[in-house]
Amino acid sequence: MSMDLSISRHWRLRSPLYRLEGARCKACGRVHFPPKKACPYCGSRELEPVELPKRGRLISYTIVYAVPEGAREYSPVYVGLVDLGVTKVVAELTDVTDTSKLKRGLEVEAVLRRTRVDGEAGLIYYALKFRPSMGVPDV
Amino acid sequence: MTSFIEGVGMVKVERHYEKGLFDLAAEAAFSAIDQAGGASGIDYIIASNALGEVQDEQLDLGGYLASELGLRGVRSLRVEAGEASGLAALAIANSLIESNMADRVLVVGVEKVTEFQSAKVYRHLQMLFNSNSRSFYNAGFAADAGLLTRVYLDTYDVDRELLSYWPALMHSNAKENPYAMLNFALKPDKVSKSQVMADPVTLLDTFPLGDGAAALVLSSKDSVNNPLAKVSAIESATGLGSMELSDDPLTIDSLTEAYRRLQNVTSFESVDVIELHDSFTIMGILTLETLGLAPKGKAPELIANGAFSINGRGPVVNPSGGLKARGHPIGATGVYQAAEVALQVAGRFPGLQVRGAKRGLAISMNGLGSNSYVALIEGVE
Numbered sequence: 001m002s003m004d005l006s007i008s009r010h011w012r013l014r015s016p017l018y019r020l021e022g023a024r025c026k027a028c029g030r031v032h033f034p035p036k037k038a039c040p041y042c043g044s045r046e047l048e049p050v051e052l053p054k055r056g057r058l059i060s061y062t063i064v065y066a067v068p069e070g071a072r073e074y075s076p077v078y079v080g081l082v083d084l085g086v087t088k089v090v091a092e093l094t095d096v097t098d099t100s101k102l103k104r105g106l107e108v109e110a111v112l113r114r115t116r117v118d119g120e121a122g123l124i125y126y127a128l129k130f131r132p133s134m135g136v137p138d139v
Numbered sequence: 140m141t142s143f144i145e146g147v148g149m150v151k152v153e154r155h156y157e158k159g160l161f162d163l164a165a166e167a168a169f170s171a172i173d174q175a176g177g178a179s180g181i182d183y184i185i186a187s188n189a190l191g192e193v194q195d196e197q198l199d200l201g202g203y204l205a206s207e208l209g210l211r212g213v214r215s216l217r218v219e220a221g222e223a224s225g226l227a228a229l230a231i232a233n234s235l236i237e238s239n240m241a242d243r244v245l246v247v248g249v250e251k252v253t254e255f256q257s258a259k260v261y262r263h264l265q266m267l268f269n270s271n272s273r274s275f276y277n278a279g280f281a282a283d284a285g286l287l288t289r290v291y292l293d294t295y296d297v298d299r300e301l302l303s304y305w306p307a308l309m310h311s312n313a314k315e316n317p318y319a320m321l322n323f324a325l326k327p328d329k330v331s332k333s334q335v336m337a338d339p340v341t342l343l344d345t346f347p348l349g350d351g352a353a354a355l356v357l358s359s360k361d362s363v364n365n366p367l368a369k370v371s372a373i374e375s376a377t378g379l380g381s382m383e384l385s386d387d388p389l390t391i392d393s394l395t396e397a398y399r400r401l402q403n404v405t406s407f408e409s410v411d412v413i414e415l416h417d418s419f420t421i422m423g424i425l426t427l428e429t430l431g432l433a434p435k436g437k438a439p440e441l442i443a444n445g446a447f448s449i450n451g452r453g454p455v456v457n458p459s460g461g462l463k464a465r466g467h468p469i470g471a472t473g474v475y476q477a478a479e480v481a482l483q484v485a486g487r488f489p490g491l492q493v494r495g496a497k498r499g500l501a502i503s504m505n506g507l508g509s510n511s512y513v514a515l516i517e518g519v520e
Binding site: 005009010013016017032033034040059060061062063064065066067068069070071072074077079080081087088089090091092104115116125127 | 256257258259261262265271272273274275276277278279280281282283285286287289290293334335336337338339340379381382383384
């Protein structure tokens with residue numbers, strides 16, 4: 001499969017993808033992720049980078065079978081809406097060995113994992129995913 | 140100021156392997172043009188399409204469509220707002236007429252989604268969401284609907300099975316619509332048993348992949364001869380379009396604002412018919428609740444008890460079958476909705492006709508509401 005995920009795009013997003021770096025608005029105090037050029041809530045451009053907590057709680061989850069092209073080998077893909085306190089994120093969930101554990105309120109922690117491999121171009125893409133908490137998130 | 144719909148054309152939503160973008164567009168456009176008495180006086184073509192670049196390697200669809208339709212020289216533009224492209228195109232067309240820049244505008248919505256295997260299309264459809272937050276996970280296009288549905292069920296303590304009455308109603312309506320893709324009945328208990336897309340959302344909760352085209356001729360008061368209906372007002376708003384950014388994901392923020400803006404420019408007590416954006420069951424439910432047509436958490440129960448159906452209480456919702464059963468050719472859908480409502484208020488819908496319909500709404504949005512459009516279409520005497 002030929003390269004269809006831009007390396008430069010992925011590289012530009014390395015702080016959000018590898019460190020969960022979001023933005024905090026100095027005007028209204030709200031945090032959002034990934035960072036925009038202005039606060040999506042109050043519109044102010046006065047933003048500062050902020051690293052989000054690596055532990056949170058599951059608000060919702062889904063088990064995806066209708067996976068996009070290039071991800072068939074990862075099916076089913078687990079996706080969660082995670083509450084990190086200061087803001088929420090949607091990310092892949094990982095290390096799900098027992099689906100009955102997936103429920104609202106489950107404590108989850110961020111770990112760095114592969115998202116996909118582009119064999120032809122020799123590229124491996126990573127991002128932070130969330131796993132049921134073991135007390136040792138990837139910092 | 141008002142603009143008038145003079146002619147409409149639709150193609151049956153289907154996997155039209157034998158028809159390309161221009162074939163589909165021409166079928167719908169020629170139908171609309173002929174019904175409107177000919178192409179003379181058409182100042183503008185506004186085309187709506189979302190995936191033309193990635194499915195058919197075509198840019199400037201608006202430009203090329205002109206010559207393809209025998210209208211070389213006519214001003215033309217393609218409008219894209221994801222799933223809301225169709226009503227966005229209508230909004231632009233309407234404003235050209237309102238501002239006296241055009242007397243007659245041909246609005247054509249066209250989409251091909253079947254040029255590739257489904258998994259590739261799922262990747263295309265993922266683009267309907269914010270790319271910075273979705274491109275680098277393997278979530279696909281149905282994950283947000285899955286997450287949102289689960290939030291809904293948890294928040295209101297609703298049984299998943301109760302949601303299944305929505306697809307069942309959509310299919311029941313589509314059965315009568317010759318342009319619908321899935322024109323066959325569906326029993327509610329089949330829905331949860333069908334193939335899982337993104338748990339708890341199944342295949343039967345999800346719009347089918349189908350190609351299509353719809354067109355209409357929009358005219359100014361001075362140019363119109365035989366109007367079917369009038370576009371009384373059309374408004375829109377952008378929104379967060381994101382569960383993770385929203386404080387209240389069960390309310391579609393952009394729809395609330397678009398509807399509020401519509402109520403500022405026009406007054407109406409109630410409408411007789413609504414064609415709304417049920418890309419997934421949950422989006423249909425949330426649209427009803429966001430607009431206040433159903434109390435929060437109660438829409439599924441109301442639907443299960445017959446509300447919003449042709450014989451039930453409230454405006455008739457999606458007599459065409461909606462996105463679920465009439466189908467959802469992404470960028471073209473909004474034009475289908477406008478054409479359907481126009482035919483309803485003209486008493487000429489070829490499927491389930493709402494008796495005595497005088498006022499209707501067409502509601503379209505992209506994703507979870509990054510952009511929402513609401514159009515009020517009314518009958519003419």
